Amino acid sequence: MTDKKARFLKHGRETYVEDYGNFVLKRPLPTLGEEARISWLAKQHRTKDITDAIRAIGNPTYNIPQMYFVHDGDLQVLEQFAPGVPLTAEVYHALSRRQKYEIITSLASFLVDMNESRPVGEVQKYHISGEIKFSRLDSFVSNKMERWFTKNEVQYMGAIRDAVGRFEYETCQAWSHCDLNTGNVLYDAENSKLWVIDFAEADYRFIYRDIFSPLAIELDICKRVYEMYKRLHDNSRYQMPGVKNGAVRDIMKYRVMVALLRRFIKASDDLRINPASIKSEQNNDQKVMFMREVMNRIRILESLR
Numbered sequence: 001m002t003d004k005k006a007r008f009l010k011h012g013r014e015t016y017v018e019d020y021g022n023f024v025l026k027r028p029l030p031t032l033g034e035e036a037r038i039s040w041l042a043k044q045h046r047t048k049d050i051t052d053a054i055r056a057i058g059n060p061t062y063n064i065p066q067m068y069f070v071h072d073g074d075l076q077v078l079e080q081f082a083p084g085v086p087l088t089a090e091v092y093h094a095l096s097r098r099q100k101y102e103i104i105t106s107l108a109s110f111l112v113d114m115n116e117s118r119p120v121g122e123v124q125k126y127h128i129s130g131e132i133k134f135s136r137l138d139s140f141v142s143n144k145m146e147r148w149f150t151k152n153e154v155q156y157m158g159a160i161r162d163a164v165g166r167f168e169y170e171t172c173q174a175w176s177h178c179d180l181n182t183g184n185v186l187y188d189a190e191n192s193k194l195w196v197i198d199f200a201e202a203d204y205r206f207i208y209r210d211i212f213s214p215l216a217i218e219l220d221i222c223k224r225v226y227e228m229y230k231r232l233h234d235n236s237r238y239q240m241p242g243v244k245n246g247a248v249r250d251i252m253k254y255r256v257m258v259a260l261l262r263r264f265i266k267a268s269d270d271l272r273i274n275p276a277s278i279k280s281e282q283n284n285d286q287k288v289m290f291m292r293e294v295m296n297r298i299r300i301l302e303s304l305r
Contacts, residue, residue: 014040019081023068026077037075043200044070044077050199057113062106063195082195084186091187092219099192104221106194107185108228111210114177118204120238121173126206128254129165132261137161140268148271148288153295157264160298164261167254169208169247172238176205180213207238212255222252256301264294 014032018025028040048067055064065080085091092100141161145154177184178201186195211229216222223243230240241248267287275281 022081024079024081026079028075041070041072041075047199047202048077050202053117054110054114057117059109059113061102061109061194063193065195065197082186082197083190084188084193084195086182087185087187087194087215087219088182089218089220092221095189099189102192103187103194104224104228107216107221108225108232110194110196111177111225111229112233114202114210115174115207116234116237118175120207121204123170123172123238125168126171127168128258129167131258132164133265134161134165136269137261137265138165140265144268144271144273147273148284149292153292156299157295160257160261164254164257167250169251169254171206171208171251173204174207174238176203176207176210177201178203178205178210180210180215182215182218185215208251208255212252214259217256217259222256226252253301253304257298260294260298260301264291267291267294 014029014036015026016029018027026044028037032040044067048070051064051067055066063082065082068078068080070077087103092103095103138161141154141157145157149157177196177199179198180196184196184198186197187193188195211226212222216225226240226248227243230242233240243249267290270287271284272280275284
């Protein structure tokens with residue numbers, strides 16, 4: 001290993017990576033204290049158990065990097081290198097119809113395998129408002145929004161807030177990746193392969209979360225992923241209505257809406273009531289413009305119902 005030239009890559013808040021071509025060597029950042037290093041090591045063992053289990057299914061339609069070993073004494077992890085680039089909207093929309101279909105199939109296959117690799121929970125009611133900082137949205141719309149937005153805009157976002165606060169649906173908990181975004185799904189165009197990485201957040205979550213994930217929303221493939229998922233999953237374990245079912249359409253709409261509202265809330269947190277400089281005023285203007293763009297996307301989403 002030492003006779004090969006490594007490329008140093010800082011990775012995340014607590015890990016750095018040495019790239020050796022076909023594999024990578026991971027270590028905790030030297031700035032971490034003893035307790036943090038022990039926690040880091042436990043995460044690596046947990047991730048190895050999770051990835052070993054999903055790899056053991058042997059589904060050839062997607063790829064999971066193999067973790068070769070976790071060395072406790074040296075605080076090292078040797079892992080297979082995952083080739084490819086982050087699967088962004090720009091990358092996806094430049095692909096052929098066949099490549100897009102392969103990606104949909106790969107992603108849906110991974111989701112089914114992940115969800116069905118452990119027992120699925122009982123059906124229960126789920127309130128989607130728990131996935132956003134709802135109290136901050138409520139406070140902003142009720143107390144501050146009128147400083148930057150028109151009365152009609154405030155009323156509209158009040159109605160959206162109320163609708164999200166009321167919305168609930170029936171679902172069940174299933175073993176899930178929980179962090180499917182464009183940075184954790186890589187596409188290797190040379191071999192037409194999809195790689196799923198970073199299982200640190202894997203846990204039991206309500207089943208539609210990963211199907212209508214930030215990745216699917218970014219690529220605008222929620223409906224296609226759901227249709228493929230329904231075709232592939234074991235219907236005897238849990239029922240999945242057709243994509244034209246009104247309840248499913250509402251779930252998809254509100255899950256996309258929640259993703260947009262996260263961006264709206266984050267931008268609202270950056271607004272300054274009394275900007276102290278021209279730069280702060282310009283920042284406010286940019287945030288308000290961005291938030292109006294988010295509101296327009298929500299309006300479009302509403303019109304598709």
